[in-house]
Structure formats: structure tokens, C-alpha cells
Amino acid sequence: MGKLGCNVDGNLDDTKFSQPMPWIGIYVAAASLAFLFSMAVDAIHGIRQRKFWFPSKFSSLNATSLTLLAVAIKLSVDLNTAMPRRQDQLAKLSSAVFICTVMGNSMPSLGTMENRELFMNIMALAILVITVIVNICIQLGTGVIFVFWKEHAFIMFIMLVLLLLLSFSALTVPNTKQYLEYKYNKKYQLALKEGSNESDKPLVDKLREDLMKHWMMAHTGSPQFVMGRSVTCTASGAFCLLSAATLAEAMIRSYFMPWSFKFCSGESDYKWSACLVLVTQTIAVAVGTIGPACRWFSAISFRCTNTSWNQTCKNEFKVEKYWIQSLLELKECPLTLLRIRNRHCRKLAHDAKDRFLNLCITVQIGIVLMSKAIRLISIYFVSWILSCCNCCKRIKKFTVEKVSNTESVSGSQHSSKVDLSGFVLHLEGEEALVGRMMKCHCDPTVYWFRMGENNRPKYLIKLLERSTRGFKGVGEFDSNQIPSLDFEEPPNCWALPVATLTSIALALPSISPKSVKELVSGVNEGLMYVRLVENKLHAREDLINTKRAAEVVWVQVELYHKWFDVDLHKLSLQGKSPKETLQELSDAAKNRLAEFVKNPTSQCLKQLSSKWPVDALAANSMYRISQTMLRNKHGANDQTGEKLYEAVVVMISDILGACLANMERFICMKALSSAIEEREENVRHAVRILGKTESILNLQEQRGVPCLDPCQMACIDEWRSFYMQKPSPFSLSPSETETSSSESNDLYLTIE
Structure with missing residues (x-):
């Protein structure tokens, strides 16, 4: 038998080499x-x-x-x-x-x-x-x-x-990015100045105009678009x-x-x-x-x-400075060679560097001129085809005008009034790009806004319509009179009380399945925007576990109608009174908290509440909210499950409404605070969100918000502190007082 790779004669066996x-x-x-x-x-x-x-x-x-x-x-x-x-x-x-x-x-x-x-x-x-x-x-x-x-x-x-x-x-690429970033900052200041002069406009219209300007800057300054053109x-x-x-x-x-x-x-x-x-x-x-x-x-x-043919030929033989700027900067920089001590050798190295860069500059100029020559030759041959196409367009002119008139919408008419020519970012030799962008009049923000309008969160809008003026439920869902369980209270986020209150609403008796389904759908749509606000405007490290607890609770509530091991649907069918239902949820949360407190491994976390595990944070939220509802007594009559459910829904609506009062700031920051490579995509996302939340923003203007600075507006604990210090932050007219009192009566939780 031959060796591996050889036949019986000892020669190389290459018959299997080509099989793979x-x-x-x-x-x-x-x-x-x-x-x-x-x-x-x-x-x-x-x-x-x-x-x-x-x-x-x-x-x-x-x-x-x-x-x-x-x-x-x-x-x-x-x-x-x-x-x-x-x-x-x-x-x-x-x-x-x-x-x-x-x-x-x-x-x-x-x-x-x-x-x-x-x-x-x-x-x-x-x-x-x-x-x-x-x-x-x-x-x-x-x-x-x-x-x-x-x-x-x-x-x-x-x-x-x-x-x-x-x-x-x-x-x-590096120099054009720096130049475009500089131009963007200049145009951004111009957009801010123009925006400050339009304070009398409706909020949504003002945001749309601002986003049009930001899109024009982001699109024309996009590094891929600059390279592509x-x-x-x-x-x-x-x-x-x-x-x-x-x-x-x-x-x-x-x-x-x-x-x-x-x-x-x-x-x-x-x-x-x-x-x-x-x-x-x-x-x-x-x-x-x-x-x-x-x-x-x-x-x-x-x-x-x-452009005309003569003008085109004239412009084709000019090489703009930005093509060779980086090479010129490299040529001006001294060549630091610390290991070469001989002066003559260093001189030779500098001369070699200069000659090499001169060669590169010559090649770069040649490449640009060759590219422009190719474009010039292409123009000569393609112009005949385009001339024929233009003739066909003139024949169909009247038909096209009729179609464009029927397809025009109010948003496109609105955008036509906005002069965006001052917000086009262009390099040297691209001045005609401004005219082209205006002539094409292709504003995709109208298209994106319409896409957002077609996907509005209808259940969330219906839920937010039940909110009170000033969103007072933010200060009422968790009372500061609840006794502490020998540890520092963890910081709160927007999503966790919403998920906890929804759990309570699902556990209440005598609630129609349709109402429950609409509530869950509305909260699910609302939490999508709550996450956006929290991640962009309130991204604190001490809230990471609290946000995670909200996610865990909501997944169980939405998919399984459970709060950890408590079956909320089964609890609602047991025929218990609202007080007994709340007490059972409070006891389940308290027992889970007690297990956490008694656990020896958690002793070091008791004073560091932001590091608690998610189940302990969720249990603490359930315990405090259920105890708050049990202690709030504003009448002598028993409160039915339906009335308590309505009060809880209004409270959920107030918390969501208060959180979404930050949407204006979120949309502005989404369009601005990003790297140059991501700016265009972020503006597109901001326009879509504006289209989805147009009704919500209009509703927020009617409800009114407390006088907090933007950073405080993004924090639910700041809202609670404000309401605790100032129980009546709004001065209402007599008619508004009557309406507000009729709305706020639903918030009184009487459980006997």
C-alpha cells in the first residue's frame, strides 16, 4: 500500500485534487x-x-x-x-x-x-x-x-x-466633511433665528417648517450624496x-x-x-x-x-480647490523623522516627500480634468436624446399639470411657501445645485409626513383625550404618605407606573373586554413614544434597571395578562371588590419585596436602589401605587370597579400625556444631535414621528403643562415634586374651573 497522497508506484496521486x-x-x-x-x-x-x-x-x-x-x-x-x-x-x-x-x-x-x-x-x-x-x-x-x-x-x-x-x-472626504459641518452650523444658526421670529405660528406648522430646513441641510450635506454627485x-x-x-x-x-x-x-x-x-x-x-x-x-x-454648451465647456476645465486641499496641507506639514539625525538625509526625505505630493497633486488634477472631460463628452451625445424627451414632455404638458394639481395636498402647498434655498449646503463649483433643488421642488418631508399621518396611533390618541388639564394624575398615582420599607426609594421612570397602573386596571372586576383591549392597545402605542423620550431626553444610568423592569412588566401584561405570578384576568373574574383586588395585588408585591429584603445577598443593594433587580423594582412600584389607591378616600360611598377603572385610565392618560409633552423637544433633538453621516436618516425619522403625533401635539397645547425647564420636563419625579409643592399650578377661568372639576372628580379613589 502506498503512502498517503501517493499511488502504489510511489508517484503523486493527483486524481482526487480536482474533485472539490x-x-x-x-x-x-x-x-x-x-x-x-x-x-x-x-x-x-x-x-x-x-x-x-x-x-x-x-x-x-x-x-x-x-x-x-x-x-x-x-x-x-x-x-x-x-x-x-x-x-x-x-x-x-x-x-x-x-x-x-x-x-x-x-x-x-x-x-x-x-x-x-x-x-x-x-x-x-x-x-x-x-x-x-x-x-x-x-x-x-x-x-x-x-x-x-x-x-x-x-x-x-x-x-x-x-x-x-x-x-x-x-x-x-475629510476636508469636505469639515467644510460641510462648518456650513451646517452656520445654516443651523440661521434656522434658529428664523424660528424665533415665527413664535406666533401653530406648533405643528412651526415644527414642519423647521424639519424642512433641517432636511435640506442634512440631505445636501450628506457625505454619501456629496460623493455621489x-x-x-x-x-x-x-x-x-x-x-x-x-x-x-x-x-x-x-x-x-x-x-x-x-x-x-x-x-x-x-x-x-x-x-x-x-x-x-x-x-x-x-x-x-x-x-x-x-x-x-x-x-x-x-x-x-x-447650462448652455458654451457655459458647460467653460466650467469643465476648472479644478476646485477642495480636490487638492488635503494634499496641499500634507505638503505644508513638516516631515518629523526623529531617527534621522543627519541633516542631509532629512533634507533628502523632505525633498522626496514634496516631489511625491507634487506628483499626487498632478495626478489628482489630471483625474478631475479627465472626469470632467468624460462628463463633457457624455453631455454631447446624451443631449440629443434629452432634447427628444423634452419635446415629448411639452406635448404632455397640460396632462401633467392636471395630474399634479389633483395630487397636490395641503402639506405640499404649505411647503411651497417655505424658501429653502438658503439651507442648501454645497461645495465650490456646485452653486447650480441650489437652483436644481428648488426647481425640482421634490420635498420628501411631505411624503414622510403623510406616511406618519397614515400610521397614527389611534388608540393612544383616544386614550390621551381622557387626560386632565395639566396632567394632574402625575402627582396622584404615588402618594408620599406611603410608609417606607427601611430603604431608599428608587428613582422612577415614565414607563413603569404606566405598566403597573395598566396591570391594576386589568385586574379590576366588571370591566368589558373591549375596554381592556383598547386600553392595552393604547398603552402599547404610548410606550413606544415613552421609550423614545426616555432614551433621548432622560438617559440616566440610575434608570437602566427601572426601565428594564417596565419592559419586563409590560411584556407579561400585554402578552399573558399577568403581573409576574398573578393572573390578572383570573383575578378580575373572582368577583372580589375593588378594595380586595387592590389589597391582593399589594400583598403580592409586598411579599416579593420582603423576599428581596430578607435575602442576604441583597443587603448591599438596599441603600443603592437604582441597582435593584427588576422584580424588586416592579414590586415596589405595585406596592406603592396600590397602597396609594387604598388610602385615597374622598367620599363615603363604595366605589365600583367601573368608576375605579375610569379613574385609573385617566391617571394612565395623564402620565402618558405628561411624558409626551416632551415630544416637541424630542423631535427637535432627533433632527439636530447626530453625526453628519446619520443626520439625514434622523431627520426622516423625526418627520415621520411628527406626522404620527400631530394630533397628540395639538392636544398637548390644549391641556397645558406646568412651568418646568426642559430637563425637568423629561423627568417624572420632577413633575411629582412640582405638584407636591404647588397643588394648584394653573389659574383657570370660571368655565375652565367647572370643566376641570368635573374631570378631576373621576380621579378621586374611594374604596370602602
Whole structure:
């Protein structure tokens, strides 16, 4: 018997070496499919968001995508596997074109990277591209690639050009971010000044106008959008189109002009998997070219429709300063080489640095001029097509006007009155962008606001309509007369008393299932906004466990109608009086608290209440609220379950209403306090929330809020302290006093 790897004659046994190759082909196809999926999602996302410059959200350039790319192009770097058939040779070419597509498609993602990440990703991509080019050249020399050599040579040229475009475009990212951040701060001050002069406007209208301004600043200053509208990104789109056209040309010639090629007989070691790779990568190239092609066409159509030919030619041969600013700054910085003591050597190093940077500046200028020349050539050829399209548009002018009139809504009419031209952030040479943004008049905030309106929390709005003026229930749900259980009271959050009060409401007898269902739905919708407010405006470390306790309690209440081991539904069917029901809940909470207090391991936590476990925090909340209800006696008559339920619902409504009084501040902070890369998404989220909460904000203005500063408004304990110090914080008119007294009578909890 021969040794492992050898046959009986002692020679190398290579019969099994090629057996795993089809599986490797599947692996390559799977990596290509992952890229196909990410680029398809980006295309769909761009169309849905009406961003026809197609940001690279999922197909960005990062460590994961570069690793997948290295797997997907395995056929291009395979030096010694025979590829005799037509599909084998086409698969080699599709792998090379695939690299160009990925590079062009992911170019806008450079704007979202930090300096170190940007440098590392570009270096990794450069190593990968150079490796591929070297391997293709070797295969052309050895004959592994024996057809489509012109196409391969052209694709390698495009690969190098795209690498240069990405590398030198990355040099502009840090400076453009700093400049846009500076411009944003200036425009933000202008927005604040204009907002202070419009204090007489309704709250929702004022917020909408502010968000329009912030969206315009966030959108036009988005690093991905800045990179996507740059001349180098436009040129990369043209090169991606050329690479895709090269692959299409090779496939058409090979299948419809078979006499022009001579393929070899035999079969590749990849077997049928080579066809799978070819099909997957061809589809990926087609899908991945959508984004770069649309960026290219958008830039071309804009230049064609907004400037004359002479003006276009004049502007194309100017290189703006921001393209070479980072290189000029590097040139001015001294080269500190502490280990070189010899003055002559240090001088040589400085001279070498200056010459290298001069070369880089020359290359950068050449790349920008080449990109502008490509755009100029594209304008010349595409202008004829656009002229025909414009003629068709003029024919349909009257029809389009009728459709636009029927589709216009009050929000779009409102937005047309707002002049947003002063809030467009642009770089040098992009002055025409201001006119384009105004001419297009495409304000997506109207669309997002309408989306929010269509998803309003109807149960929450119905629940908040039962709140009292000033939300006085915030000061009544937990009395300061409840005796302490020998420990410091933990801090309170908004969500925990709401979840506890809802538990009590579900346990009360004689309540209709419809009312219970509406209450649970309203509280569930309200807690979504409570979490937003607490996480953004009141993110204190000592409230982490309290918020977690609220989450635990609410999950049990909503899904199982339980408060820990107490079945609330079963308790409501036992026919007990409201007093007995509250007493049973109080006893269950007290027993759970007693177990926590008696536990030796919890002795150190007794004086550090914010570190209590969630069950102890939930039990403390239930004990204090139920005891408060048991002690509040404002009449001699027995209180039925229905009346107590109504009082508890009003109290829940008051707490939610008081918390949501912070929504105006939350929306403003959501649109402002974020990094430049996340600002646009946050403004979009803020507009949607405004659309959902429009009715709530209008309701808050009618109810009135106590005179607290913004930080105090976000804290429920500050509200309670205010009501304890000032039992009558509002001066009401006689008619309002009558209404308020009739509303507040429902809050009196009489349990005999």
C-alpha cells in the first residue's frame, strides 16, 4: 500500500485534487449572490426613497465586502485550472467585470468612513485589484485565458482607472466633511433665528417648517450624496457602464457569432459550477450597474438642461480647490523623522516627500480634468436624446399639470411657501445645485409626513383625550404618605407606573373586554413614544434597571395578562371588590419585596436602589401605587370597579400625556444631535414621528403643562415634586374651573 497522497508506484496521486472544484464554484457563486442581493436592496431602497443617486447603504466598501469580493473573483486569480469551454472563458471575464461593478457601485460609501477606516479599505482594495491584474496578465501569457484578450485588457484598464478614482476621491472626504459641518452650523444658526421670529405660528406648522430646513441641510450635506454627485463618481458610472457593455458584447459575440472564436474541447475542473458562476455574476453586474448608471445620467441630464454648451465647456476645465486641499496641507506639514539625525538625509526625505505630493497633486488634477472631460463628452451625445424627451414632455404638458394639481395636498402647498434655498449646503463649483433643488421642488418631508399621518396611533390618541388639564394624575398615582420599607426609594421612570397602573386596571372586576383591549392597545402605542423620550431626553444610568423592569412588566401584561405570578384576568373574574383586588395585588408585591429584603445577598443593594433587580423594582412600584389607591378616600360611598377603572385610565392618560409633552423637544433633538453621516436618516425619522403625533401635539397645547425647564420636563419625579409643592399650578377661568372639576372628580379613589 502506498503512502498517503501517493499511488502504489510511489508517484503523486493527483486524481482526487480536482474533485472539490465544483463545490468551490458554488462557494464563488454564493459570494457573488450575496453581492447581488446587497446591490439589489440598495437599488430598491434608492427607488423607494426617491434617491436616484442611489446611496450605498448595504453594498458599502468594508472588511466584509472586501472579503466576499476576494471569494467572488476566485476564477480571475486561478492561474492553473484549465478553462476550455465558452462558459469557462466568459466566467473569467465576468469575474473581472464584477470587480469594476462593485467598485463603481460602492463609491458613495467612501463619504461615511472615518479617516483610518478609509485608508485601510482603500489599501486593501488596491492590493486586491493589483493582484487580480497581475494574475490576469499571467493567464494571458500562459494561455489559460486564450480568448477575449482585448476585452480583458480593456477591463484591466477600467479597473486601474476606477481604483485611481476611488483613491483620489477618498482624499477629499475629510476636508469636505469639515467644510460641510462648518456650513451646517452656520445654516443651523440661521434656522434658529428664523424660528424665533415665527413664535406666533401653530406648533405643528412651526415644527414642519423647521424639519424642512433641517432636511435640506442634512440631505445636501450628506457625505454619501456629496460623493455621489461628485464628478469622479459620475465618471465611475460611465466606466461601469463601459465594463458592463464589454461583458455584454463578449457574450453576444460568443453566442451569436461562434465562428469568430475557437474554443477547446474538454471540461473544466469546475464543471457545471462555472455556468452557475457566470449566470450569477452576469445578473449581479446588470443589477449593480443601475446605481452608477443613474448617477451618471442624473449628472448629465442636469448639465444638459441647466447650462448652455458654451457655459458647460467653460466650467469643465476648472479644478476646485477642495480636490487638492488635503494634499496641499500634507505638503505644508513638516516631515518629523526623529531617527534621522543627519541633516542631509532629512533634507533628502523632505525633498522626496514634496516631489511625491507634487506628483499626487498632478495626478489628482489630471483625474478631475479627465472626469470632467468624460462628463463633457457624455453631455454631447446624451443631449440629443434629452432634447427628444423634452419635446415629448411639452406635448404632455397640460396632462401633467392636471395630474399634479389633483395630487397636490395641503402639506405640499404649505411647503411651497417655505424658501429653502438658503439651507442648501454645497461645495465650490456646485452653486447650480441650489437652483436644481428648488426647481425640482421634490420635498420628501411631505411624503414622510403623510406616511406618519397614515400610521397614527389611534388608540393612544383616544386614550390621551381622557387626560386632565395639566396632567394632574402625575402627582396622584404615588402618594408620599406611603410608609417606607427601611430603604431608599428608587428613582422612577415614565414607563413603569404606566405598566403597573395598566396591570391594576386589568385586574379590576366588571370591566368589558373591549375596554381592556383598547386600553392595552393604547398603552402599547404610548410606550413606544415613552421609550423614545426616555432614551433621548432622560438617559440616566440610575434608570437602566427601572426601565428594564417596565419592559419586563409590560411584556407579561400585554402578552399573558399577568403581573409576574398573578393572573390578572383570573383575578378580575373572582368577583372580589375593588378594595380586595387592590389589597391582593399589594400583598403580592409586598411579599416579593420582603423576599428581596430578607435575602442576604441583597443587603448591599438596599441603600443603592437604582441597582435593584427588576422584580424588586416592579414590586415596589405595585406596592406603592396600590397602597396609594387604598388610602385615597374622598367620599363615603363604595366605589365600583367601573368608576375605579375610569379613574385609573385617566391617571394612565395623564402620565402618558405628561411624558409626551416632551415630544416637541424630542423631535427637535432627533433632527439636530447626530453625526453628519446619520443626520439625514434622523431627520426622516423625526418627520415621520411628527406626522404620527400631530394630533397628540395639538392636544398637548390644549391641556397645558406646568412651568418646568426642559430637563425637568423629561423627568417624572420632577413633575411629582412640582405638584407636591404647588397643588394648584394653573389659574383657570370660571368655565375652565367647572370643566376641570368635573374631570378631576373621576380621579378621586374611594374604596370602602
